[in-house]
Amino acid sequence: MKIINRTVLVLSFVSLFADVASEMLYPIIPVYLKEIGFSVLLIGVLEGMANFTAAISKGYFGKRSDESGLRLPFVKLGYFFSAVSKPMMAAFTYPLWIFFSRAVDRLGKGLRTAARDALLSQNATPQTKARVFGFHRAMDTFGAAIGPALALLLFVLYPKNYALIFLLAGIPGLLSVALVFLLKEKRQPSSTLNEGGFFSFFGYWRIASSPYKKLVVGLLVLSLVNSSDVFLLLKTKEVTGDDRLAIGAYIFYNVVFALVAYPLGVLADRTKIRNVFLAGILLFSTVYFLFAASPSTPVIFLAFFLYGIYAAAVEGLAKAWITNLSHNRNTATAVGFYTSCESLCTLLASVVTGLLWQRFGSGLAFYVTAVVALSVSLYFLLVIRSPAKES
Template sequence: MKYISKTVLVLSLVSLFTDIASEMLYPVLPIYLKSIGYSILFIGILEGITEVVSGYGKGYFGHLSDVTGKRVPFVRFGYALSAISKPLLSISQVPFVVLVSRILDRIGKGVRTGARDAILSSEATNKTKARVFGFHRAMDTLGAVIGPSFALVYLYSHPNDYIFLFYLAFLPGLIAIGFTFLLKEKKDQPIQRNLTKQNNSLFNFLSYWKKSNPNYRKLVVGLLVFAFWNSSDVFLILKSKEAGLDDHLVIGIYIFYNLVYAVFAYPLGVIADKIGLKTMFLLGLGIYAIVYLLMGFVQSSVLILLAFFLYGLYAAATEGISKAWVSNSIPRSETATAIGMYTGLQSICAFFASIVAGWLWFLFGAPVTFIVTGVFAVLVFLYFFFIKIEEVSNI
């Protein structure tokens, strides 16, 4: 743990408490929306719209962070927005109010993501980034264990009482905001000298694609093709529900998935620093393909549990690894823009992924949805297997 600085620890605690708040609601929200009459297609559209908003924010504010040379204000404001979005879900069941709450949460994610990941990247070298990002993901995902666990206990004693749960989710969000005030801005923060605030138009961050190096573009193309077919985890939750599992068991399995993710994220990050980021990412992608092909046919609760265990391994082997890989492909002064643009376009692809998944499910059922996704994951695996991506000096 000698590679984990105070700044990385503080950011990880911020993410921990934010995820406790978010994940208290995430596995409950699709069940809640279905209980008040919303269709799976509407849920898919809702998730897609919020991902587009988040995606734009990641690109724009990541670019703005590099241009201004500031990180902490973006992190602080982004987490604050996500915190205040939680109580809004309790106000009304009207689709517009639900949408506003989810959009505020995703705007907050967009504001903070590029700047936060740039801070994490600056706290590591090319040879230690996987473990630093892995540690952050482990703490973040630990919140995804604690949050749903609390929701499970609460709903067990208060069945179907979702509204008060939305209020409770505000509390850990406040704690997260408090931790952001322990962060300090680095005085030697590099700035993109070739860009100015005046040139920072609403979509100027997209111009980074032409300015970026070929290695970044090759990497991001593959990641985005995968993202286009990697629909929201909501569909895995709904598949478990369709297989006959009750609400408590569905939430319990989701908690189990996040526990696996949290436990393995840091160790797999350490291993990735030794064997290579590409090798670890390919391993995770192969596991993902197996999970989705399996979920196309599974009906047994035991096999669903196995699928979620493997899904946790996939997440641990790819989520933090992909950001470390991206940050190693570009100069340090471009980190927030590069990661912001990648994660932004990733979110936009997730919009289409959720729409397509909802459409496939609506027309052909769950098996086709999961099998098609699994096949495309195999194709992306082959793409990464054959291409070569070089690293740049972390300067």
């Protein structure tokens, strides 16, 4: 079986173009919102609502995908929603319209995430999962590096022409939608879970295997201190005093992430996913210790270099590991359950980090994250065994 087959390759390019579109707006949206009169509080409420929409919908649509035995309808509609939401932002500046546009974008993410990951899992074996998910994350993250670079270029060429940037961001978004239509699929056996309401995906926990539960507990504890990367960018701006260096550091992190994701996937497949994953968590803890300890600009860039390796070692491999431990008929539900809970934990982590930063300073906020991450690494070392496929 070819490891990077046609489906994996197309889905990876779909994610690349979608991330170019999303990340083009990542450094622009906060500035744009302030320009049209949004307060910092209102920006926080908007982003919190948007992320909550994505978080809570991932599990629901993952379960619906398993119930239908189909993946592509959810993938197509999800990428379409995210693509059209970009030019929508340029149409009107009314707060309710902006809220609606951001909700459409995040609903698109919720629609597609679990179904797409289940489709990737179907196109891999337990022995190649890390490489497949690593390759997909590499392509996705190349998009995350290209997007901000394009945004900076457009911002220099067309200062404060936000409407143009939003419209142009729709182009790679629509390209991602068009690519999905190159794929075909066969209906899979339907879910073994009973149908239910919006939150019925939480029922997967009752039938999940013990290794799945142990893994998800460790991942969610880590998510409870894995706050938004915005805090790392704020610290970078605080240290360097330069917005361009902050965005440059973010682009640098994404490039490192993209370059090492697939090689680490190869390493994980050939050795053990747990070993690579554990090394990634230790790097995460190191990064936050470095950010906490009054870093200089060179240390900041070293930290972002290590952060890119951490992300490559953990983000893609987590999905590979989870799908290896999930029930075949409920793969999207298993992924959706985890990603919904992870997003909610990350949202809570961002609130707690913000409160700690405001009350005690950034040093303590980052030290807390580093210490908890170190504790999680001990949990993975002592409690979690290397994955084996359970169906």
